[in-house]
Amino acid sequence: MSFIRTKRSVLPGFGLSLGFTLSYLGLIVLIPLSAAFIKAAGMSWADFVSAVASPRVLASYRLSFLASLAAGLVNSFFGLIVAWVLVRYSFPGKRVVDALVDLPFALPTAVAGIALTAIYSKNGWVGQYLEPHGIKVAFTEIGVFMALTFIGLPFVVRTIQPVLSELEPEIEEAAASLGASRWQTITRVILPELMPPLITGFALSFARALGEYGSVVFISGNMPMRTEITPLLIITKLEQYDYHGATAIAVVMLVASFTLLLIINLLQKWSRRYYQV
């Protein structure tokens, strides 16, 4: 890849700013990231497979994937309602609620993790009402799902909000004056417009959940084969000085994340084209 200027500009600083950008990007991001792939490339195929496909690792993929999927779906449903309420309705304290939506971005994940564990453990605010009914949240798969829902929510709300507030009321008036009921207007006119940001928000929240660590490890209880998420296994391997095993799992996760990133980029392009036309 060559970064050659295609048009001359009177503004100075092209060489300096691009040079600094590329060196910094290379030193902080690209060279360290490539270390993971180079390390994994040095493993034999058999070693690599046994590291990334042992039963314990496979169980963690399953949990990470399913819990992230469930969290993403729940966030899509409630995130859509939250975005709708914040854009379309007014109620006292709306600005505070709107600011609060970003809490999962601002609250350190470890703090969220111990707070959620406190709420859902046996004597916690919510846990004490659930446990007598046989519902255990802390130290089960449900706890993992709860933590992933917490950290993924803002992605869906913040992707839908701008699109929803730019939807012109005229199209709804037009639909209504053509005889559509309010329900028909929403399902046939508004929801199709919101599908691209909704899917993008779901994908962002799902991708974040796959890699999440801090908020999950406290509430999950980390029982092998049951409540271990994939990032935790990387830490476990590192603590056993199994650098190859840790790197192999990391490479599988990186490939999954980069594929998702590619899909999200395509979705965002599609989304932008969709509502500009």
Next chain:
Amino acid sequence: MASPVANTLSSLTGSTASPRATQDPAWVRWTLTGVALLFLTFFLALPLAAVFAEAFRRGVDAYFSSFADADAIASIRLTLLTALIAVPANLVFGIAAAWAIAKFDFRGKSVLITLIDLPFAVSPVISGLIYVLVFGLQGWWGAWLIEHDLKVIFAVPGIVLATTFVTFPFVARELIPLMQTQGSDEEFTAISLGANGWQTFWHVTVPNIKWGLLYGVILCNARAMGEFGAVSVVSGHIRGETNTMPLHVEILYNEYNFVGAFAVASLLAILAIVTLVLKALVEWRHAQTRGT
């Protein structure tokens, strides 16, 4: 402003935008608002409140005595130091990247933008792991570092590097779209009136981007101070030396010192609240200066 088509349609049907057409019935409004607020209360407000409730469980004295601990103070100091290095570094990078991308045309620009976003797609744990692979004992430069008696992994430099990695895109991704929409006309004018590059940057560009800049820095700082997974891998958890606040929270929690853990956590929660307030203020100022 109504579009001509909608005007024609509503005049044909004889109704000028009746509220029924664009508004939901009251019961729908109430139900949806109720569902949204209930969901946010359970998932967001409750955890935040729980941090403070647990921190003050044994009273105000127990809360404040948690901060008399030397290790707690060392962790606060390390967290501040880490943010003080990582945030300015990424700020300078963000400005340089946005200047190159927004002010000039070159091939490979969209690839560069994607690469800048890359750290957001990487799991925090992997963000720490890659630095272990480069600087760790068995890593690329491990032997060289030992020869020169330098420590990166299980020491402060590793913590700073991992934090810089996870907060890498924050400032750049705020500034790039902002500077792209603003264009370069004002800079062209300044240059043609005889200003040099730095004068143009300080007196024309910076005033235009200051709110976006501040916004990026606030978010970058919150993440830098709160990062857990990446720092956890490279820190080595040496009390009083390589424990940041989030790591200290974990250690106290695992020792069943819940009041201590939640007391330190409450400081981080206050940081989160301050971040949200500042963020809302900046958004409000930004909307005002744009006159919307």
